[in-house]
Amino acid sequence: MPETLIILESLAISFAVTALLGPLVIPVLKRLKFGQNVRDDGPASHLAKTGTPTMGGVMFLAGIAVAGGILSLRHPDGFLVLATTLGIGFIGFLDDFIKIALKRPLGLRAREKITGQVLVGLLLALLSVSTLGRGTDVIIPFSGLFAPGGVSIDLGFWGYMLFAVLVILSATNGVNLTDGLDGLAAGVTAIVAVAFLLISLMAGKTGVALVMASVAGGCMGFLLYNRHPARVFMGDTGSLALGGALGAAAIITRSELFLIIIGIIYVAEALSVIIQVFSFQVFHRRVFRMSPLHHHFELGNWSENRIVLTFTAITLVFSVLGIAGLYRLG
Helix, strand or coil: CCHHHHHHHHHHHHHHHHHHHHHHHHHHHHHCCCECCCCCCCCHHHHHHCCCECCCHHHHHHHHHHHHHHHHCCCHHHHHHHHHHHHHHHHHHHHHHHHHCCCCCCCCCHHHHHHHHHHHHHHHHHHHHHCCCCCCEEECCCHHHCCCECCEEECHHHHHHHHHHHHHHHHHHHHHHHCCCCCHHHHHHHHHHHHHHHHHHHCCCHHHHHHHHHHHHHHHHHHHHHCCCCCCCCHHHHHHHHHHHHHHHHHHCCCHHHHHHHCHHHHHHHHHHHHHHHHHHHHCCCCCCCCCHHHHHHCCCCCHHHHHHHHHHHHHHHHHHHHHCCCCEC
């Protein structure tokens, strides 16, 4: 079967599985009373979302597992991305389960989540370098404009291990922070996944492209139930898994720094939190009305739909820009 058709099949299978699971999973989550606990220090408009079923990330993780598992088994690179996605998704599932089912508001301790992500990231980096021949260099975006073949920096083995773990931690927590409005994380990630699908094809990583197609399809299927007003939230189960998928794809395709460009919304959301905390602790002043960044616009009387559409449009523009950064590389 031609490569393009297989990739479209992966997207379609993941979309279909996720969409079909909605009417089955959402009522079960309701019966189990796996409802969202909304913080009272957030925007007042979010209090109405209390009790909306969460942990819905299991829906698109099933779609990704079915599509990615069936179609990427012959591709070690794709299987590694899939394993990373499910591994970090399991950490998110444990966090959600402890918070919601066991009624421990904080879920997994921060050090426990980070330790799990670090271990998965290290294993991913080790296998990428030792079995996939990924090397330990990092490509500089747009450097092909100034030097034939582009410019890369070799970090050495241990330097790259540290860098790869940082990529995984940043991607997982960036997506997690973005998951604060109906349809925001799923909509943005669908576009980012398509961008990495294209990057994977340019890098000759068909397996990664197949998994990225399944991630995009799963996010699209999830949006049927997660768009405003949301009938289900993805929870950490979904947001951490999506970040893990994108981080793994970036590592295997040697496009880690391109994730900063393509995932500009994740970067902005994370930076807004860092800046807000630093400014308040040092200067006792807030830079934003509220962080993460989407709450700043919410408190500026932007509707959820307006914020989501604006952020997804920005993602689309920066995805094109990130792909353009591959010009004359390699």
